[in-house]
Amino acid sequence: MDRLLYTxxxxxxxxxxxxxxxxxxxxxxxTTGFRGQLNAMRAVPVQGEGLPTRxxxxxxxxxxxxxxxxxxxxxxPMDVAIDGDGWLSVQTPDGxxxxxxxxxxxxxNGVVNVQGRPVLGVNGPIVVPLGADVRIGxxxxxxxxxxxxxxxxxxxxxxxxxxxxxxxxLVRGDxxxxxxxxxxxxxxxxALQADDTxxxxxxxxxxxxxxxxxxxxxxxxxARRYDMQMKVISSADENAQRANSLLSVTS
Numbered sequence: 294m295d296r297l298l299y300t301x302x303x304x305x306x307x308x309x310x311x312x313x314x315x316x317x318x319x320x321x322x323x324t325t326g327f328r329g330q331l332n333a334m335r336a337v338p339v340q341g342e343g344l345p346t347r348x349x350x351x352x353x354x355x356x357x358x359x360x361x362x363x364x365x366x367x368x369x370p371m372d373v374a375i376d377g378d379g380w381l382s383v384q385t386p387d388g389x390x391x392x393x394x395x396x397x398x399x400x401x402n403g404v405v406n407v408q409g410r411p412v413l414g415v416n417g418p419i420v421v422p423l424g425a426d427v428r429i430g431x432x433x434x435x436x437x438x439x440x441x442x443x444x445x446x447x448x449x450x451x452x453x454x455x456x457x458x459x460x461x462x463l464v465r466g467d468x469x470x471x472x473x474x475x476x477x478x479x480x481x482x483x484a485l486q487a488d489d490t491x492x493x494x495x496x497x498x499x500x501x502x503x504x505x506x507x508x509x510x511x512x513x514x515x516a517r518r519y520d521m522q523m524k525v526i527s528s529a530d531e532n533a534q535r536a537n538s539l540l541s542v543t544s
Contacts, residue, residue: 301525307334308519315515319508326393327501329358330465357471359460362393362502364494370428371397371405373453374499379491380463382413382454382484383470389413389484390470391456391463393499399427405435405451410470412453415487419451429453429495455491 314332321327333355364374373395375381380391383406390410397405397412403420404411405427411418414435421427425437426447433453463471473482 298526298529301522301529305519305522305526308515308522312512312515312519315508315512318503319505319512322501322503322505322508324394324501325396326362326499327469327503328393328465328471329501329503331356331358356461357463357465358502360502362500364497365500366497368496369396370426370496371399372498373397373429373433373493373495374497375455376431376492376494379455379457379488379493380471381407382456382487383407383410384413384418385410385468385470388472388481390466390468390472391458391485392470395493395498397429399423414451415454416451419453421450425450429493431492431495432489433491433493453493454487455493456485457488457491458485 311332311334314330318329321329361377373381375393375395380393381395383390383392392407394407397407399405399421400409401423403423405419405421406412413419419435421435421437422439425439427435427437427450428447429435433455435450435452436447437450438447458473462474464474465471473485475481
């Protein structure tokens, strides 16, 4: 009887973990540049003497969906979307990280940032003149024109550091940013080198690659699976009660 109970219990627990991943994806359907989190389940044999037929289930998040999201035209000069493969580089307290989110802002100090994180150029954080009209070229080059000056006086203000690692070389952090995968010793590798072949589209943003329809279907499927496993647990409990009743009658 315990085989049935523990198998269903492990399945129900992992279904709840899977539901959390689906909920997170669904909550980020409208998040710019979001990459959906993947979820998988696998059977794990129970180790021990006399337990050859028992197995439990384990859920894991093997990685992220790196497929591109839709491009949405905004017309805002400081909005950029990666054209094809590639990533923007940003500065975080623990080093360099990478994102596909391109709604760039300029803070009170002239620092270009994304969600408060400085955007890195080839020579460090990018700083532009306050109040300047900033435009971004397809190669990530920023040009700025100070108000009141001749348009011909527009000059370079830096260049975005664009990288292009293999999808399997990046892992998602708790802050939603991606970083190079640690080596076998758990050490973080050095920052990625800029790739001159990466191109951006100015005046556009990349949307989330999560399909709301698929996420809703997955949520319903996970909820029904959880209900089925709870019914199995309930059936196991009822069977145990009936067995105890029979034993009490015969005794």
